[in-house]
Amino acid sequence: MRPHGSAAELEARRLKALDLIRQGWRVKYVGVTSTTASTWKNKPQHVPQCRLDARQKQQLAAGFPTDLWTRRRVAQVVHEKFGIEYNPDHLCRILHDLGFSCQKPERQAREQDVAAIETWRAEDWPRIKKGAKQRS
Template sequence: MLDAGPAASGWSDQCRTLARMADIVRRRFGAEYTLAGLDLLLHRIGWSVQVPSRQATERDEAKIAARKGEQWPVIKRGRRTWAPGCASRAKPARV
């Protein structure tokens, strides 16, 4: 039933949600699962969360590539491994 898709179960859009899948399992097998329990069960049989393939019509690939070229190196640059100072809010004791 899951392979048949949402339209075969009565939903016109092609959106699968855990709540809808729980409804299919309840109708077909008479078993009630929590959404977390159903998620674990579906992962065991090889199903995974899927991201929608739709993208915004306003999406500009050239601007995205330019921004990645500018911003990504700044974001990914290495951190300093050592810096003077103390993370404690209290003043360090003087020796």
Template structure:
């Protein structure tokens, strides 16, 4: 059986609403509108255990290696930049993030998992724009101010 959509809190609210409707006299079919087995299961748990029987439970599984405080600290480290963390350039890569996590928290994450971890923190993959080494910002500004207006006018003529 697939887990229904929604956070544990939303699912708990759905179960409470179902119990309230059953108490009002609705049938499990009317309450469920799809599969009455769920409503019957919730009702049985409620009758047997009361409110505790329909409360949201912690999700099973292995706890994350980096807890919420550690993730907040990692986020601050990442926002300061890779140079501040001791790297030559300011570009974060998954291997670099894995290295920082190991150095600061002594937690070993596989490089392939770092992307998922970063996505969970709200980061997305970014690639810096490539710029020529010979690029001269002063010359570009001069060209935009002096030459571009002349070129722009001739194109419209």
């Protein structure tokens, strides 16, 4: 079960516990389990800093000429424009910070005739639908 507190409070608790353990305090007096303390000592948690600065992020937000962005395409653009390699799976945080969310545009034919579609829906579809009911 996760302890109560904000991320900053939990980080402060973790750092204080590690400091006490390094000073020679026994784990049971620090208030964490020995497994937790061992994990903290062996695998320090850190969040890597973003290698893109604010200006580069804004340039990235300018986008692609098409509607569909994929993480792989974004990684490609970051590498080509800024010379920074990112694993496509780690770009979600940057894109989220820029206000993007996962979406996929609907595909539509360029030759689509909206008036013809509306006419078909208004005239032909009711006739076809009635015919299907009568045949049943």
